[in-house]
Amino acid sequence: xxxxxAIQEKCQREGWYGxxxxxxxxxxxxxxxxxxxxxxxxxxxxxxxQETEQILGFPLPPLLKMLYLQLANGxxxxxxxxxxxxxxxxxxxxxxxxxxxxxxxxxxxGSPALIDLPTSQKVLLPSDxxxxxxxxxxxxxxxxxxxxxxxxxxxxxxxxxxxxxxSLSRWITLEQWLxxxxxxxxxxxx
Numbered sequence: 438x439x440x441x442x443a444i445q446e447k448c449q450r451e452g453w454y455g456x457x458x459x460x461x462x463x464x465x466x467x468x469x470x471x472x473x474x475x476x477x478x479x480x481x482x483x484x485x486x487q488e489t490e491q492i493l494g495f496p497l498p499p500l501l502k503m504l505y506l507q508l509a510n511g512x513x514x515x516x517x518x519x520x521x522x523x524x525x526x527x528x529x530x531x532x533x534x535x536x537x538x539x540x541x542x543x544x545x546x547g548s549p550a551l552i553d554l555p556t557s558q559k560v561l562l563p564s565d566x567x568x569x570x571x572x573x574x575x576x577x578x579x580x581x582x583x584x585x586x587x588x589x590x591x592x593x594x595x596x597x598x599x600x601x602x603x604s605l606s607r608w609i610t611l612e613q614w615l616x617x618x619x620x621x622x623x624x625x626x627x
Contacts, residue, residue, distance in 0.1 A: 440500065440612065441508050443619050448476075448513065456518030457618070458578065476509035481522045485510070489522035495570045497522075498589035500611050515618045516583070517576040574611075585611060 448454040455472025471477070481489075486505060490496050497505075504519070505511070511521025520527050571592065575583040584592045589611045 438503060438507075440615065441504065444504075444508060444513065444615070447619050454509075454513055456512065457515050458517050472512070476513060478510040478512045478521055478526050480507055481505040481510040481525055485523045485525070492523075493572055495587040498585060498587060498611060500589060501574075501585065514615065515575055516578065519575050520573060583614070 452473055454474070454476045459472070483506070486497065486502055501519075505522050505525070509521075510525025511519045512526030513519060518526055570587050571584050572586075573582045573594075574585045574591070577583060577593075580595055582594045584594055586592070591611060591614055
C-alpha cells in the first residue's frame with residue numbers, strides 16, 4: 438500500500454526509523470535499540486492484534502492494523518512514536534527513552550470508569566473517566582496524547598486533574614495525520 442511505502446521511503450531518506458521526537462537525540466541512544474538501520478519492532482502477528490482488540494473492546498482501524506501487520510508494531514512516526522499493540526513498542530524495559538506503555542497498557546491507565554465518547558468538538562473530562570472505544574496512540578509530550586477510535590478518528594487529550602479532549606479538526610483520520618507527518622512534520626493544534 439502507498440502509506441507503507443511512503444513511510445519506508447521517509448525513514449530511509451532521513452536515516453531514522455523511530456519516533457520523530459527522538460530523531461535529534463541519536464547520541465543519547467547509544468546502547469539502545471538502533472532506529473537508524475530499520476524498524477526496531479517487527480510487525481505484529483494476527484494473534485497479537487486479536488488479543489489487543491479483545492482487551493480494548495473494539496476493533497482497531499484498518500490502516501492501523503495494516504501498519505502493525507506489514508510495517509512494524511509501533512515505535513515510528515510523530516511525537517514519541519505510535520504505541521504498539523501487545524508485544525510492540527512500549528513494552529517495559531524495551532526502550533528507556535521512549536514511551537513506556539503499549540496501546541493496551543496506556544488504555545487501562547487510571548480509568549476506573551468508562552464513559553461514552555463525547556460527540557462535541559471539545560470537552561473537559563475528569564481524570565477518573567475514559568471514553569469507551571478510544572485508545573491512546575501517540576505521546577506528543579507536555580501531557581498531550583493523540584488517541585484513536587475504532588473508525589480511525591483522532592482526538593487530542595491533555596492530561597491533568599481534568600483533561601481537555603478535542604477532535605483533531607485538521608486531521609480527520611489517522612491516514613491524513615500520517616500524511617501530514619510524511620510531508621513536513623506534525624502539529625497538535627485542535
